[in-house]
Amino acid sequence: MKTPIVPFADITRQHEMIQTELEAAVLGVMRRGDYIMGQAVQDFEADFANACGVAHGVGVACGTDAIALGLQACGIGQGDEVILPANTFIATLIGVLRSGATPILVDCEASTGLIDLAAAERSITPSTRAIVPVHLYGQMVSPTLLINLAATYDLLIFEDAAQAHLAEREGYRAGSIGLGAAFSFYPSKNLGAMGDGGMFVTRDEGVARQMRTLRNYGAPKKYLHTEIGTNSRLDTMQAAILQVKLPHLSRWNQERNALATHYQQALKPLIRQGISPMQNHVGSGHVYHLYIIRVVQSGEANFTCNLDRDTLLAHLEANGIQVGIHYPLPCHLQPGFQFLGYRQGDFPVAEKLATEILSLPIFPGMTRLQVEQVVSVLTDAIVQPVERLIPA
């Protein structure tokens, strides 16, 4: 592949804008020497929780730990059924399994890729204790529908908000709907560290206390171990970096939103060619962690594309446009998870989406011209005969 004309994401662009502040923050930690659970961790926990509209934040080593330990802190464990979508990153499923609970997968909506709440309702049994909505791609699952469902069946809501920092919908902010929520600070996330990092947020003081115990060898105080916890702390250096980046997050999210609007406009002529952008709910504060289009193949849709997704992907890559697939194989079909007993055909919408979705470049610092370049290469591919697509 040539040097990309448009990279999938370019984190260095973000950092260039705040380079001096970042360097001062890192140097500050180096000089203070409070490498484990230092001041920056406490400061960032408070500021991030506040940004989510909840009282408590507990920093952990990564988003997966925030799910696994967070569910445990919320009292979820063995014998409890937990509903989650099949269309998510595998970490959601790993987190549920690590909590000791039994995962119950459900299908997703074709238009958004988000969990299908009607399917979730049909999966509820007397053992169901919690639902884990994943605010996938940066768009929240409807808080009002979730709250109604949870109230009707006495379920706990635990949000996987790893892709949805500061997302909003129906007056709620991601992380503030349920008893607990998990965030990831993987470098390419909307708020990313320079390494791994994660955060659990909750409005409940007792749950927060339990989470602090779990992340620190099960110790509510030094050398007193009340349970088998683990070592999963947010690194002080990463917290200091995240603390510098947090005040810029709203602006970066707005940039992503503006780019998405530009894509939406530019892609309009391709809708008749079977290119269908994922739906953005009206009025939702989508933060576009990812910008997803569907390369629609035969089925329910009015328009179908003359190319399949993989051919289009190869054409884009060969012409300098880096793209991704989030995700190519749904959780229930992953080889390491066959023991759960799911089969091909169990979640037809998620399975079909996995063959049609394509993630286009989107990142703060990306230009409108780059959006147009992406759309132009896409257009080129769709209007040309297949044989001429990929240069020899």
Ligand SMILES: Cc1ncc(COP(=O)(O)O)c(C=O)c1O
């Ligand atoms: C939806 C979702 N859940 C959980 C995670 C896990 O986060 P981490 O990679 O920080 O463990 C991620 C990101 O990687 C994610 O995208």
